[in-house]
Amino acid sequence: MMKKIYKLFYIVGFINIGFMMSCSEDILDTKPLNGYSDVDVFSDASLLRNYVNGAYGTFRTPFRDENTFTDGLTDNAYNQHGSAEAQVRRYNQGEVTRDNGESVTFSLWYHSYTYIRRANLFFEQIQGSPINENELTTMKGEMHFIRAYNYFQLLSWYGGVPLITDTFELGQDSYSVDRSSIEETVAFIVEELDMAISQLPSKSSVLDGRASMEAAMALKGRTLLYAASPLFNESGDQSKWQAAMEANREVMDLSSVSLVDMDNWGPMFRGENDQEVIFRRQYSQQNNQGYGVNVWLFPNSNGGWATITPTQDLVDSFELVTSGELPEESPSYNPQEPYENRDPRFYETILYNGASFKDGTYDPYLDKQEPDNQDLAGLDSRISPISPHNASRTGYNFLKWSQPSVGEFDGNTGPYIFFRKTEFYLNYAEAQIELGNEEEARNAINEVRRMREMPDINTSGQELMEEYRNETRVEFVLEDHRFFDIRRWMIADEVLDDPAMGVEVFRLSDGSFEYNYDFTTQANRQWVDRQYFLPIPFEEIQRSGGAIEQNPGYQQ
Template sequence: MKIKNILSLAAVVVALASCGDKMDYKEYSVYDEDYVKKTFGRAAGLVTSAYNDLDTDFGNYSGAMLASATDEAVYSHAGNAIEKFYNGGWSASDNNDGSTWTKCWRGISYANLYLDKFKDEEFEEYLTDVDYKQELAQYKNLQYEARFLRAYYYFTLVRMFGGVPLITTVMDANEANVQPRKSSDEIFDYIISECDDIKDLIVKDYSNLGNMQLKNKNETGRVNNLAVLALKARAALYYASPLFNPSNDKERWHQAALANKEVIDECKSRGMKLTADYASLFQKDNWTNTEECIFVRRVVSSTNSFEKYNFPIGLENAGGGNCPTQNLFEAYEDGDIRKEATIAKNGDQWPNATLETFIGGANGQPIAYATPTGYYLKKYVNKSLTIGASGATTERHHWVTFRLAEFYLNYAEAMLNYTDDAYTTATGLSMTAAQAINVVRTRAKIGNIADGLSKEQFAEKLENERFVELAFEGHRFFDLRRWKKAGDIKYRTIKSVRITKTGEDTFDEQVITDSNSRKYWDDKMYFFPIAQSEILKSGGALKQNPGW
């Protein structure tokens, strides 16, 4: 049976890892089913291929991050595709999804192929090999990795498109194309059920496999049970949120609180906590952080593209890039260490000289592509890299998929909406919403949240905490949608700072408010349109999202 139509002959060039782990990568050429079943490595290569399309956001829109479609940032290059999200330029014929639809279905197809055809081999011809038992044990675990990956891709699809076809077996193209959409309820139920099914079956810790550890081989950079719990917890929060829970079913919030508490408790049992050095979470060696990281998507290739996109104008080959807004700058409380780690402002030493974002400064307007907001991005940017034509340097960039701080914030949100009070516990949920948010605030060195806040006041504080803690990590775009707040003018009003130099070391700063730049909104935009080409391919079986 030839399977070239499903599997690419391209090299596997992306490796994934939990923090502190490493995964080997190889080239796999796939010929037919019997060929793949010959060795452990060939079969494992299918699952490795399924990892390749896990999401990152190092400038998916020709340098622009999804943050620049929100009140987090403005991309300094006008006319970028990111603007379609707020100027009404996207449509079913140009759905602006960054190829997510294609990538997710490719990952799902790899997972389905492995699970249908390759998960039950025994490789008996290698029975006498010294590492046979160890190889077989790791091979048997691949089925749970594949199920996680499939569930993760379905989560990525449902948060963008709502309900989608649910395909869990190998189908030929003609059969797959005509599958109807399932409801978002059915997709979330599938994701959460899959995580429940595999959480106690998948390897817990690849660095501690005992006598099942392979000699001279440390291929451990794969999802473990903590990543499974994290996916379930994030999915449960989305499922409970207003976009997917219009009747405000309290039990969904209850289940979300329980799922996120399970992540927190499991992390604690492993000695994990929020790392003191917030900035280190987004630097080149972030994958080695074993305190807070749950899963980091490691990228093998070294590059300086992200720095070229985001280094300040005035440096050779720099693009200005994703410039934090005054909205974000003002969201940080006094003394918050996260501001310094995220935003480069006028007068900072960034990346290797004093930053001049004032009008007429070396890095400011009116230079083409200079920051339109008065700020430049630090988070995820490697300031040690050289991007000039001479002596350019590169480095690997690794994307944090899951980290512990998110789950304290998720838990706080779920508990608040379950109990309607930030200071109340419940059976099996001994931590209050306030206690959870205070863990995050303590690391940021801004102290505990005030006592006695109403549900509405606390919700506003919690929303702000997610804004600053998770900035430029791909959450804001979807948070505003799942809360059904993306249409609020508050979040579509962009503020910037205009700085004028008035003396040797004195400046006048004027906050500018632009309520028109992102004024366009239509509620159909809570979900992406499905590409019209996919609708046509299905012969009408695939129904378009309302309004598109």
């Protein structure tokens, strides 16, 4: 049964206007509208459009803060310094408790329910609205999509949550709520998305960054994939994999978007190509990223802070382009010439020793004979004369998402992509593997790999599953996938209980390089099973009078 939310929402005074993630119209503008009542807002098309636009503020991106890439919580990356270093380390060291979990989620619980409340009020107040039905239908679709997105975020982090569809009224006898099950939460999200799909126009008919039919289909596909996965599907119910397969096939078959080739893969993350993009936050000159992702990712010698950097484990997950083998499995791999003949995505994702960057090269090396000699070290090394405290501690930096043509503090205008078509080929493949349809799975994976200029795979059984999981890993670095994949597959004890490793690079007297792979970046990573779900904020449990049950492993 749907519950009600204990917080009142006041419109009189102001409305947030304009989180419309699109080019020149993509301006976050809060405009006071003193004198407008809630009756005015919900009966006037322009005011209501502004109200709906403000709801797009729910789509937070990792560009908003230096540490909100969830890859830092995984085996893909290492986080150093910055405002959220403690939160990242807290998770990596198994120290999340009922009282500090929201520091890891960046207050997701409160953020999501704030926007859920906004959607709930919308649906309450538009009853009998005089606004043109076609215009109102589109706005309804947007708000169903936005409410579903927030519940999906909550599901992904916490499991089943209170399903709230109304606002509380003053004088109610009780404000207590309880949690819905995972199955009930998923069912509600899917119901919301089915409504959105029926009400939203196609992507070609909406401004960039607005909800579309395709975006709602994409969120439905991802939701059902998660719902079928071991973390959310303890019984292994095959019907859930069937539903996931069908929903993701529908997105895979969309004609309005198509897979990009490697020539356009890197440019896609700089906003230069949107061929396969289904839904993104597009920044603009008027609404840029502020400090932006260049600051978080650039090497120290280019003014960056290297806040999140690749681990050696991630680097080793990029196969050899010639054979499709992982480096550790290939007899032709030379660990002293490690960056030759790698998956083309590697060169668009990672900055490695000697890689071209801006007007020079990326140089994290130390001198072999005098490793403490600053004058002989590379400018991107940890003893560089240029901001050595901002140098990478893993020997690598991320290239993906950065805009090398823009200065580190000039305000990036590149996009953040929430959904793109490749995901749904791979989601479909995962569901088909789980259903025992391996040929269909290989076909979908290989279609992606051909576009990435990688050889086909022909494995089966557990080896096929491992191939699939590695494919998703290298394809979606820094796209907010790895953290949720590790958890939903329930493999965290296998991949998150080891130290974060990097590489130590030494330049020899003849100008060649020697690579030391025994360099430990963070030794004290530790996995604990309770962190498969984050804790419900303790104050919410208290506010509910104990009706909300805490997740396992955390004190109620």
